[in-house]
């Protein structure tokens with residue numbers, strides 16, 4: 047077959063980007079379950095170790111399945127290069143630890159995933175890396191937190207689970223001016239809905255465990271960045287060992303083939319759920335970035351192509367009602383994951399964020415009756431019927 051030189055559209059690339067066919071002429075990429083790769087000569091081994099020749103040496107460094115996954119993700123995120131990791135947290139940790147040193151300072155949005163909070167507050171201070179949190183209300187005042195030793199700004203948008211929206215264009219500009227690296231956790235949107243690098247992000251990380259897998263099967267992550275930054279990140283990752291398994295990389299690469307249609311469907315369904323539940327007698331508030339009453343609505347419309355699959359509701363009756371609501375669900379899954387084809391409900395105050403004090407939860411907008419719904423791709427009439435009956439039964 048002739049090799050095409052045409053630049054492919056992103057949906058096509060997600061389907062067609064593929065490891066070169068092997069001797070068996072397979073149509074679908076096989077899984078390269080091998081720890082290492084054979085050298086053809088002593089000279090080839092020397093040259094590969096010296097990085098004079100490209101090619102796979104050892105799966106902790108690279109593997110055809112992880113490479114295929116990374117090539118697709120880098121193209122979708124408009125970044126040059128990447129490294130696939132065993133979890134979203136290893137992507138976050140590696141992207142920070144590889145580029146920071148003792149004496150550096152990180153500015154971070156206050157509303158970030160719980161384990162990211164633990165890295166900044168419990169682990170990095172032991173190594174002399176300091177941080178400052180910035181509240182969503184202060185999002186046009188990041189500079190107040192900048193110090194001469196600020197090296198990186200880290201954020202999530204929309205945030206988990208309060209769905210705060212941060213202005214990526216603004217933050218991209220001020221990071222450039224201050225020579226601060228902008229690192230964005232793009233887990234909730236995926237590159238289908240939002241491309242932080244288009245607004246100036248230097249690094250984008252993902253928990254592939256969520257929408258990228260999309261079916262709640264496998265843990266993984268990926269770091270994407272410019273080539274010069276990836277050189278430092280790859281050095282750190284090769285020698286500290288957070289590499290993704292070939293099997294999980296194969297799953298994720300296959301899942302990327304349907305990411306675009308899944309994200310569209312998740313978003314359509316989530317908007318429908320949000321609109322239906324708005325004004326419900328048993329619900330205090332519905333939070334969804336594409337509802338016009340969301341404080342970040344205009345921003346979300348500007349930087350996201352659709353609202354995403356997460357809807358957060360605040361049920362009337364506080365923490366006990368929230369728990370009763372979860373206990374009364376018949377079909378929705380009660381589990382700590384998100385981004386699945388199946389609709390999932392979680393009660394952050396009694397689970398994912400239970401270790402925070404009431405004041406800490408309030409500071410990141412987590413209210414006692416808050417329930418996070420990761421809207422799946424089932425028929426939404428069934429999902430709404432289950433929510434409705436659980437609201438009634440939990441009064």
Ligand SMILES: Cc1ncc(COP(=O)(O)O)c(C=O)c1O
Pocket residue numbers: 133134135136159202206231233234252253254255256265266267
């Ligand atoms: C926004 C966000 N970032 C990072 C992570 C961590 O990812 P993982 O569980 O794959 O380590 C999560 C997991 O829930 C998340 O929601």
